[in-house]
Amino acid sequence: MKKLLIALMAAAAALSLAATAEAQEKLKACWVYTGPIGDFGYSYQHDQGRLDVEKALGDKVETAYLENVSEGPDADRAFERLAREGCKIIFGTSFGFMDPEVKVAKKFPDVMFEHATGYKTAENLGIYNARFYEGRYILGQIAAKQSKSGVAGYIVSFPIPEVVMGINSFMLGAQSIKPDFKAKIVWINSWFDPGKEADAAKALFDQGADIIVQHTDSTAPLQVAEERGLQGFGQSSDMIKFAPKAQLTSIVDDWGPYYIGRVKAALDGTWKPGNVWLGIKDGAVKMAPYTNMPDDVKAMAEATEKKIVEGWNPFTGPIAKQDGTPWLKEGEVADDPTLLGMNFYVKGVDDKLPQ
């Protein structure tokens, strides 16, 4: 009996050794999402990036992910679990994962961490982000051209810099076409609640907006626009199927190339914590086909897109803050740290920023 036990234990040990050996050959790359991967929006696009990694690097990598992880202290456990399960590189994809990731990165110095849309770094924690605001400037221009009432409805989630930056960029774009263009802003305090998003869209349309813009993740607002025969913009994914007559364009996140590059670097041992902010020119921010608009509006949007690819920044002065005090002088360009910490509106935004 004893012999049998010892034999069994030896076999088990050998098996587990073999398992670790195999795991070491394959690099385990892991992702943490705040929403469900089935949101067809922000988290969905990150997961498409993960699938791109699997496709491109094949059997050299093994991937895993955790979805629906709430932001804040709860996220600690998610990151710690992945690190303990042998993930060598971990991508946290939401702003609210910043502090948890910093904390867990300290505990696991051998694991490579990457955090999207935040600003804190560490020796084994790099950050990456996409310049969605570039796309939002184009949305603003299109909205100002397409709107008959001169009012857009803007559905937003939380007052973080990313969102504030988007509102400002949209307004700058709109004002470049129609200086007195207005946006009505509604905060729903959620990234993802199709019902609430639809309600907000209805309320905004009822109050005279005829173009809907969203910084929340579901297709619901566009569906309302479609039903009412009005127009709007998609978010994160190309949502044209949900609103064939209503979608003007959509800012599409394409994380695939970045993820492939980073996981490759991890495989080669050349990974270093980076700080990158990718835009339209890097292919991380893409504009869905310009549809449901006259040719001249389309041409204008394409021209602006080209200008941005060539290096022009929508946050180029002169720009005044909401209360009229000057912010950027003629020709002055906002630097990245200011944009990433943006907590004020530019002139013409008709809302009080929740603090």
Added chain:
Amino acid sequence: MDITVNILLTIATAATPLLIAAIGELVVERSGVLNLGVEGMMIMGAVGGFGAGYLTGSPWIGLLAAIALGAVFSLLFAVMTLSLATNQVATGLSLTLLGLGLSGMMGTSFVGQPGARLPNLDIPGLTAMPVIGRLLFGQDPIFYISIALTAAVMWFLFKTRTGLTLRSIGDSHTSAHALGIKVIRYRYLAVIFGGACAGLAGGHLSLVYTPQWVENMTAGRGWIALALVVFASWRPWRVLAGAYIFGAVWIGQLHAQAFGIPVPSQLLSSLPYLATIVVLVLISRNKRLTMMNTPASLGQPFVPDR
């Protein structure tokens, strides 16, 4: 005038799923069973309704599938808690978790697909009437079902003998059992009715409210429905009032924001919850009546002696 009508229609759409899920749960709790799985049954209804509607192209089949899936899913809860006498709170919570996970898995291929929407009622001559036309004769079919359901449950609970029996089981299952009433059978039917209602509420989300499938699309509405039942002290018309107050304040605060009223949005977002609780607590402040309406054996397992 048009904007008022639009606001009222939006309120009705927001209130309908809460009302249906809460009315179903009210019957379950009146029979003495506490099913915390409303959210789980609702999301199963949502995925089932969308799936069937999408695959067959008929939202009406989707509607039936939503009801059926909610009912079948609640049967799981019934078998566990009623036949096997497991803890109702724990079983209900796991039903919610199971439903959220299972629906996500079932719905993988539906993500990013536009679905079929249930058409609004359209009666020639009536729907086109100014103002009241669209309010009374132009809404989605589930809205009418929700109102009829509330009236029917009120009548059933307080005007029929079977309803009286159901309530007596909820108050004291041992006495009811001693009188020869089939406690377990009544409770099975009540739980399945609650499941069917939750499923229908979920179907409303994926076939009317936002015709699409996305994971977690119920976003906590099952829990709001549960809370409504308690704060309405188990009275159907108060559940109706609660659901509509919640809907009205929610839509109202969105309009207030769009209008540019300078109140912090976080405060505005919490208003629907606050207002609903305050109003329902005020109308339920008569202690004796509230005691009378609370099912005394709520949540307690019952094992009949043989």
